[in-house]
Amino acid sequence: AQKVTQAQTEISVVEKEDVTLDCVYETRDTTYYLFWYKQPPSGELVFLIRRNSFDEQNEISGRYSWNFQKSTSSFNFTITASQVVDSAVYFCALSEARDSSASKIIFGSGTRLSIRP
């Protein structure tokens, strides 16, 4: 069965510090997709990144970077030089792709990140 674990319930750091949010997943499929979403205090959910299981290249987008390691079933998210606007709940999610069609999506329980000025 699919499972996504975000062991860090809450993280608090001072502005400009780097912070890494952990995501560990379980799946039996060889083809699957991983996602990160952000939920700021206003409540909306915002897509950050999608990665498929065949693409282990790390990705960098500005201050955000993602480290995908199949060997440890992890898809960690790092924010460099954090800012107060990064304060939000971050969700990691997993979707298996069976028979070339989309299926259900499993979210982790989220990590609440607080950036202190």
Next chain:
Amino acid sequence: EAQVTQNPRYLITVTGKKLTVTCSQNMNHEYMSWYRQDPGLGLRQIYYSMNVEVTDKGDVPEGYKVSRKEKRNFPLILESPSPNQTSLYFCASSLDSGRPDEQFFGPGTRLTVL
């Protein structure tokens, strides 16, 4: 403007009184889904639909019904709401076309069942 809309945004009701939360998207997306968000549990998928007349259960379907008669609409029906269905509900859609894609979320519906 491309968006997913949900109505109502807030609802307080009583146990057993049937209700429907509407969801509509204007992006011609194939995949639509309902989630509930509860503290400490993250988002849990209730139902999803891969296209018109095609729906399937997520992880927590008990007590809910859905329908997908048109591509743009995906209402969530609670036939007999109970207090444990008090939650924040999100509808989402994505293009998909055969592989999981970025989801666009509605603004959420906060439901309280007394």
